[in-house]
Amino acid sequence: MPTASNKIRVLMVCLGNICRSPTAEAMLRRKVHEAGLDDRVEVDSAGTADYHVGSPPDRRAIAHGERRGLKLQHLRGRQVERADFDRFDHVLAMDEDNLMNLQRLRPPGSRARVALLLSYAPQAGAREVPDPYGGGAEGFEQVLDLTAAAADGFIAALRSN
Numbered sequence: 001m002p003t004a005s006n007k008i009r010v011l012m013v014c015l016g017n018i019c020r021s022p023t024a025e026a027m028l029r030r031k032v033h034e035a036g037l038d039d040r041v042e043v044d045s046a047g048t049a050d051y052h053v054g055s056p057p058d059r060r061a062i063a064h065g066e067r068r069g070l071k072l073q074h075l076r077g078r079q080v081e082r083a084d085f086d087r088f089d090h091v092l093a094m095d096e097d098n099l100m101n102l103q104r105l106r107p108p109g110s111r112a113r114v115a116l117l118l119s120y121a122p123q124a125g126a127r128e129v130p131d132p133y134g135g136g137a138e139g140f141e142q143v144l145d146l147t148a149a150a151a152d153g154f155i156a157a158l159r160s161n
Helices: 020-034 059-067 096-105 137-160
Strands: 008-014 041-047 090-093 113-116
Touching: 008 020, 008 096, 020 041, 020 059, 020 137, 059 137, 090 096, 096 113
Parallel strands: 008 041, 008 090, 090 113
Antiparallel strands: none
């Protein structure tokens, strides 16, 4: 693992940065804290689209996250920038569409590992974190379950390296 001055930086990415990626950011932050790795891991989130730049997360994402002890209300949407591929060690997409967008945006020679978030949770039975925006409460709960599994898998991977 890196020293405190050499943090592992993780960027969670979805389309608009108001549902899935802020939930994944908050979930990984909590799991990092619980694992005692605050000084070693930094987490952020962004969207591949600019629809919600500066906006807080969806009120439903905030409400469902709060029920599980996550804090999302202070987060604000932002769009992925080319510089993110050098600022972050891991750029983790919620789904295949955003993964393809990230691969197109990625500058040649950038250092970030770009992958699907759920590659860290093969036991979850899904490759993608589905977008809950157009649905009901069960979608937001599923996002929480999947991001929790992936956060646990990410921390396990860090510890094994």
